[in-house]
Amino acid sequence: MQRAGKGRTPRRPKKPSNIEKDPVGVYCRIRPLGGEDEECCVEMISSSTIQLHAPDGLKANRNGEYKETQYCFKKVFGIKTTQIELFEDVAKTLIEDLIHCKNGLLFTYGVTGSGKTYTMTGSPGEGGLLPRSLDMLFNSIGPFQAKRFVFKPDEKNGIEVQNQLDALLERQKRDSQQSVPKTPSSRQRVDPEFTDMINPDQACKFEGVDEDCCYSVFVSYIEIYNNYIYDLLEDAPFDPIRPKPPQSKILREDQNHNMYVAGCTEVEVKSTEEAFDVFWKGQKKRRIANTELNRESSRSHSVFTVKLAQAPLDADGDHILQDKSQVNVSQLCLVDLAGSERTNRTRAEGSRLREAGNINQSLMTLRTCMEVLRENQMCGTNRMVPYRDSKVTHLFKNYFDGEGKVRMVVCVNPKAEDYEETLLVMRFAEMTQEVEVARPVDRPICGLTPGRRQRNQAFKDELSRRLEERGGPVNGDPVQLNQLIESLPPLPPCELSDPSDDQTLPRLMEVLERRYRIRQKMTEQFNQTANNMKFALQQFESQFSSKENVLHDQRSKLGEKDKVIANQRTEIERLEKKSKTLEYKIDILQKTTEMYEQDKRSLQQELESREQRLQKELAERRRMEQRMQGVVTDTKLKWERECERRVNAKQLELQNKLWVKDEKLKQLKAIVTENGGASGGPAEPPRKPERPSRERDRNVAQKRSASPTPLSTVPPVHPMHRRSHSAGGEKWVDHKPASNLDLDTVMQPIIPNAIKVSTPNEKALSKCHRYVLRHQELASDGEIETKLIKGNVFKTRGGGQAVEFTDIETLKQEDPTAPSRKRRSGSGEGPAQTDDIENRVSSNKCLSLLIFVL
Ligand code: ADP
Numbered sequence: 001m002q003r004a005g006k007g008r009t010p011r012r013p014k015k016p017s018n019i020e021k022d023p024v025g026v027y028c029r030i031r032p033l034g035g036e037d038e039e040c041c042v043e044m045i046s047s048s049t050i051q052l053h054a055p056d057g058l059k060a061n062r063n064g065e066y067k068e069t070q071y072c073f074k075k076v077f078g079i080k081t082t083q084i085e086l087f088e089d090v091a092k093t094l095i096e097d098l099i100h101c102k103n104g105l106l107f108t109y110g111v112t113g114s115g116k117t118y119t120m121t122g123s124p125g126e127g128g129l130l131p132r133s134l135d136m137l138f139n140s141i142g143p144f145q146a147k148r149f150v151f152k153p154d155e156k157n158g159i160e161v162q163n164q165l166d167a168l169l170e171r172q173k174r175d176s177q178q179s180v181p182k183t184p185s186s187r188q189r190v191d192p193e194f195t196d197m198i199n200p201d202q203a204c205k206f207e208g209v210d211e212d213c214c215y216s217v218f219v220s221y222i223e224i225y226n227n228y229i230y231d232l233l234e235d236a237p238f239d240p241i242r243p244k245p246p247q248s249k250i251l252r253e254d255q256n257h258n259m260y261v262a263g264c265t266e267v268e269v270k271s272t273e274e275a276f277d278v279f280w281k282g283q284k285k286r287r288i289a290n291t292e293l294n295r296e297s298s299r300s301h302s303v304f305t306v307k308l309a310q311a312p313l314d315a316d317g318d319h320i321l322q323d324k325s326q327v328n329v330s331q332l333c334l335v336d337l338a339g340s341e342r343t344n345r346t347r348a349e350g351s352r353l354r355e356a357g358n359i360n361q362s363l364m365t366l367r368t369c370m371e372v373l374r375e376n377q378m379c380g381t382n383r384m385v386p387y388r389d390s391k392v393t394h395l396f397k398n399y400f401d402g403e404g405k406v407r408m409v410v411c412v413n414p415k416a417e418d419y420e421e422t423l424l425v426m427r428f429a430e431m432t433q434e435v436e437v438a439r440p441v442d443r444p445i446c447g448l449t450p451g452r453r454q455r456n457q458a459f460k461d462e463l464s465r466r467l468e469e470r471g472g473p474v475n476g477d478p479v480q481l482n483q484l485i486e487s488l489p490p491l492p493p494c495e496l497s498d499p500s501d502d503q504t505l506p507r508l509m510e511v512l513e514r515r516y517r518i519r520q521k522m523t524e525q526f527n528q529t530a531n532n533m534k535f536a537l538q539q540f541e542s543q544f545s546s547k548e549n550v551l552h553d554q555r556s557k558l559g560e561k562d563k564v565i566a567n568q569r570t571e572i573e574r575l576e577k578k579s580k581t582l583e584y585k586i587d588i589l590q591k592t593t594e595m596y597e598q599d600k601r602s603l604q605q606e607l608e609s610r611e612q613r614l615q616k617e618l619a620e621r622r623r624m625e626q627r628m629q630g631v632v633t634d635t636k637l638k639w640e641r642e643c644e645r646r647v648n649a650k651q652l653e654l655q656n657k658l659w660v661k662d663e664k665l666k667q668l669k670a671i672v673t674e675n676g677g678a679s680g681g682p683a684e685p686p687r688k689p690e691r692p693s694r695e696r697d698r699n700v701a702q703k704r705s706a707s708p709t710p711l712s713t714v715p716p717v718h719p720m721h722r723r724s725h726s727a728g729g730e731k732w733v734d735h736k737p738a739s740n741l742d743l744d745t746v747m748q749p750i751i752p753n754a755i756k757v758s759t760p761n762e763k764a765l766s767k768c769h770r771y772v773l774r775h776q777e778l779a780s781d782g783e784i785e786t787k788l789i790k791g792n793v794f795k796t797r798g799g800g801q802a803v804e805f806t807d808i809e810t811l812k813q814e815d816p817t818a819p820s821r822k823r824r825s826g827s828g829e830g831p832a833q834t835d836d837i838e839n840r841v842s843s844n845k846c847l848s849l850l851i852f853v854l
């Protein structure tokens with residue numbers, strides 16, 4: 001036997017700093033005025049705001065001190081608001097939360113007569129929040145409720161889960177104790193006051209119920225009067241002779257630090273009607289106590305608690321999971337607070353005044369608690385909240401300290417007399433809205449597969465269908481039994497009135513024998529059927545075992561397949577690994593290939609650039625070759641020209657020499673002839689000697705530029721006018737053209753008594769007899785050559801001056817040790833200079849004659 005699981009109301013966790021919080025939801029409900037002529041001081045401005053006006057009398061009394069004041073709420077319900085509208089806005093989510101294992105607290109607050117009880121309980125046909133909440137709860141969890149006593153309160157605010165057998169035994173015990181079954185199965189059996197409480201059309205249902213859980217609802221009902229707690233559901237034997245005052249209850253803290261009323265009756269209810277019936281009994285008891293004890297009913301607080309225990313179904317979906325940790329308990333407290341008005345308003349006296357003072361005290365404490373809570377939350381202070389100062393606040397401490405959803409409906413009677421009290425109610429309500437309560441967290445769900453209940457139901461349906469098909473047992477059908485009895489021969493009347501009656505007994509015996517035979521026959525038939533059934537069962541069993549064998553086989557095959565699959569999986573893993581390594585290798589190879597290709601590309605580029613360079617070099621070489629060829633050709637041509645020039649110069653020189661000799665010879669001949677002629681006759685004009693190779697050399701002479709071309713024409717001067725050399729020494733015109741190389745350091749002839757000119761002019765020529773032209777040039781071998789072209793100055797017939805060139809003197813400087821080196825001729829630098837100088841003075845007479853006509 002499994003140990004019973006044990007559940008407790010959820011532990012209120014210690015508040016972590018990041019916990020989500022919601023403000024207390026405060027709603028306002030305005031009841032209609034009692035009479036048409038009553039003065040109204042409350043007006044609904046919007047769906048969330050109301051405005052209070054001071055009544056006329058009050059304004060006059062206080063000199064207009066009171067003004068219109070507005071108050072905001074989460075929602076304001078006007079006088080036309082129906083009970084169902086209010087329920088849908090205020091309590092519906094609390095029921096949904098309850099089903100989701102979250103706690104809730106809903107209370108009504110206001111002055112007496114403002115409609116608190118109407119709002120919470122309602123009236124016939126106008127059910128309030130309480131009956132509607134019960135109705136919605138049972139509409140939602142109805143089909144998923146656990147059997148009675150499966151969940152059991154443990155007297156310590158927890159709920160245990162019992163196994164099926166213990167629960168059954170308790171159910172039987174209860175049934176045997178009560179002659180009339182407690183559970184009302186229909187509405188007819190319920191207190192008529194509840195009959196029309198809720199219109200069936202207005203039934204609410206929550207669709208998000210976890211069908212794989214089993215639920216049980218427990219209700220308790222307490223009253224707090226004069227700071228004493230009374231259990232309204234307690235079954236105390238009533239003694240009409242000496243009525244005992246009811247025993248008050250105390251508050252305790254359970255192991256999860258939740259407050260609960262110790263020893264309070266918790267009744268397990270299975271329907272709305274049953275729950276309301278329980279509530280109604282409590283109400284009656286409350287009324288009786290009030291009357292008997294002469295209590296002011298509006299001065300008591302009533303707390304109706306709906307506790308919902310739930311636990312998941314096991315894996316089969318048939319029974320509740322016997323695991324205490326899986327039992328969840330949530331509760332919703334519906335509180336109808338005492339009237340909030342001040343004591344003097346009720347005009348109570350004596351002990352009732354004291355009691356009323358206490359009750360007032362509990363509402364005062366509630367107000368103080370809210371104030372401190374608000375201050376702590378808003379200012380971050382840590383003032384102690386005086387929950388313990390009153391039973392009401394102490395009982396609900398966990399809602400404000402721990403987690404849960406708190407909602408308050410502030411009831412307002414708009415009549416003018418209540419104005420001042422209503423003002424206080426409004427202020428309290430406004431302040432309460434600023435208090436925050438930790439939002440309840442979702443409970444963890446069990447790890448079983450969802451849909452267990454449905455599967456189990458489907459299985460059961462299928463089983464009964466199959467049994468029915470095979471003519472199996474139909475659950476103890478009494479109709480069939482009656483039919484069977486009726487099919488037997490009827491018993492004859494067996495009353496023996498006459499001792500000599502010998503017919504009745506034999507007739508009876510006959511009938512009984514017949515019945516016996518029929519019975520035997522039936523027994524035989526039954527035995528036969530039983531045998532058939534046995535046989536069928538055996539067959540079924542063998543089939544079953546064979547099926548089991550097959551199943552076993554299949555299982556083993558499945559196991560093998562599993563193994564194969566596992567092997568294949570490992571193989572796949574291996575192959576995957578291999579493929580990964582191969583991919584890695586491919587990757588590396590691809591990278592290597594890329595590198596090589598890059599190398600190849602760069603090498604190709606290098607090759608191309610080298611080829612281009614080679615091509616360029618080849619082109620350059622070809623160009624150089626061409627240039628060299630050009631240079632060679634040029635040099636060759638130059639040298640050829642040079643050689644030709646030199647040959648020509650040599651030829652000219654030789655010709656000049658020849659010509660000079662010829663001339664001398666001719667002059668000598670002329671002298672000889674003149675001498676002879678002076679004695680004999682006039683002398684013949686001297687004939688100009690003919691140059692032997694003139695015609696041949698004309699072309700060559702035209703090419704020459706260095707030496708002056710000798711003219712064949714006779715100068716237009718008379719030879720007789722030649723100045724005498726002896727008359728006072730020779731005077732020279734030293735013509736040094738400005739364009740000559742400035743080589744003053746080269747050996748220069750020193751001509752005394754000379755007029756130096758850069759351009760020959762008539763004046764200078766007229767003063768001199770001789771003329772010398774300096775011509776300097778670079779010789780072909782790189783040496784500097786100075787040529788002195790000399791001539792005689794003649795007066796022309798026209799009065800001008802003419803020069804006849806007679807001589808070319810060439811001065812050349814050479815270094816015997818380094819013939820190729822250019823040497824400078826320094827003036828007066830030792831004897832070497834004189835050694836180096838070779839004066840090759842050729843005193844040739846110039847053949848040509850230059851005429852200057854100035
Ligand atoms: P309380 O519990 O605050 O003292 P009750 O709920 O007993 O007040 O209401 C006093 C009377 O006012 C009751 O007769 C009730 O029927 C009536 N009443 C209160 N609120 C409404 C309402 N919203 N609509 C109609 N009647 C109301």
Ligand code: MG
Nearest residue numbers: 116117118298
């Ligand atoms: Mg009331």
